[in-house]
Amino acid sequence: MKAVLERKSEEALNNNSSIWRNKQFLLLIWGTSVSNLTFSIFTMALPIMIYELTRSAFAMGTMRAIEFLPNLLLAVFIGVLVDRFNRKKVLLSSVGLQMVMILTIIVLLLTSQLQLWHLYVLGFILYTSAYMFGNAYHSVLPLIVDKEQLTSANSVISFLYTFVGLIGPALAGMVLLVLNNIYGLTITAFGLLVLLLFISLLKLPFIKKEEDQKKTSMIEEMKEGWYSLIENKELWNLTIMVLLSNITSAATLSVFIFFALDVMNVIETKLGIILASTAIGGLVAATVAKKMTRWFTRGQLFIWSLAIQSLGYFLLFFSLDWYWLVAGMFCNGLSGGLMNIHYFTLRQETTPNHLLGRVAGTSSMLMKLAVPFAFFGVGALAEFIPVHFIFLGSAIGTALIIVYLIRTPVVYMR
Structure with a gap:
């Protein structure tokens, strides 16, 4: 562990103390920013699809509640998984699962088979995998960024996330006005593909598990x-x-x-x-x-x-x-x-x-x-x-x- 941390600190010093010279950090934030921007289309399309299916405010509110469930019910369990497995593989798996959920909704739309329960189930899986990505994302950051740069790194992440949140809804509205939900979700899937490619290029230091990978129960x-x-x-x-x-x-x-x-x-x-x-x-x-x-x-x-x-x-x-x-x-x-x-x-x-x-x-x-x-x-x-x-x-x-x-x-x- 000590050797890994020393190597990480040495790499950070080689970056001339500038967070913008850290290639691994740039891969992480630009890939995530592209994905967040295109994901705003899904965020806007989802309640529209539910409204078109049900014309029910209760159904739309239920979907909003489902977004909270992974954080409330599975956060600790997901944290264990992030710590147990290779962080890069967790990132790749969570992004891949989100892509599968979006593509499944597209197929259901194309075949006119989409039902409300599909959106509830697929949405729950999608938001669960998105939370897993977020947990692994913040856990990876100290591995690629020197301790003295963590505040700067989190500031950059917060700025980009807020900026995307500011322009994302306007972009989503324009896309869905010109195109239909299928094309809009296809753009979301493309953004996730970009993130998948960026994460695949990410290089993380190897960390040996404590106590020779001693197996313990999840509890x-x-x-x-x-x-x-x-x-x-x-x-x-x-x-x-x-x-x-x-x-x-x-x-x-x-x-x-x-x-x-x-x-x-x-x-x-x-x-x-x-x-x-x-x-x-x-x-x-x-x-x-x-x-x-x-x-x-x-x-x-x-x-x-x-x-x-x-x-x-x-x-x-x-x-x-x-x-x-x-x-x-x-x-x-x-x-x-x-x-x-x-x-x-x-x-x-x-x-x-x-x-x-x-x-x-x-x-x-x-x-x-x-x-x-x-x-x-x-x-x-x-x-x-x-x-x-x-x-x-x-x-x-x-x-x-x-x-x-x-x-x-x-x-x-x-």
Whole structure:
């Protein structure tokens, strides 16, 4: 293991300390960016196909819930698989499985055999394999990027992901307007093929398994990942922070569009600007995340990020016009981007790589665990109280998270 890490550090130094000279990193991010851009076509086509089959809002909502299931039900199991097997093979297998699912839907469309249950089953498999790719993706990063460059690498990944998320829906809308779903999904499959080719060129250092590849049960490996997470006090406290922050964010997002349209009487064009401001905040976060480490410790960065998030919720609560909503959502995008970049970096820096898949799976499951319940609970609560008081609750809740974080070792983290 030591020889592998020394070789990796030497390779990083040969890259003249520039992340853009790291060929393995470039293969990973450009392949993923192309795939994410074309996958946005599938993301838009999927609810359209369900609507055409059922004309049912419930059926569309069920598909949305299915997207969450792999993260909630299988994250820890997937983390074990990522740690057990060769990471490159996991990446290739997950991308290949996604391609098979997309091609199967295309065949069903061509033969006019597509039914709702097909989309549910194929969609679940597709989103499960996509989550597996994401877990392996973040576990591979410390193998190809030097520790000192991880913040820069995660900033680049966040910037590209947010940028694609900003332009992807517009591109998808144009493609589906001009072409039908079959051609649109064919473009998605082509993007996955590009990613498959890029991953096949990826060169990862060999890591010998601990204790001569001693075989243990899957339950024992899951426990090992869990213990590794809770024994890392800083990462554990930050995981709780993100969980609580996700609850306040879900509470806000569950009623935000209703508030904008029904209470603030925002027209559709302005609503698009408001929603885009969240992505712009994320782009700014990706641009400044590394630079901010020159002026603040990592502990201070998390606290300031939460303060910006709380400010954003207060701006939504006190909104007098639509541009207040722009400012509030920009703050939320900025704070979310900063927290994600530095959380992922800390997890990659402080977790032994042979445990990273399991720790990532366990922490991801915990962070998303309460989100669906927050969506349902706040949606019901909004029937009885003025909607903007949900934003006030989110602001106060985020301020309390800051109080919690100040009382943990995170505040002293360098």
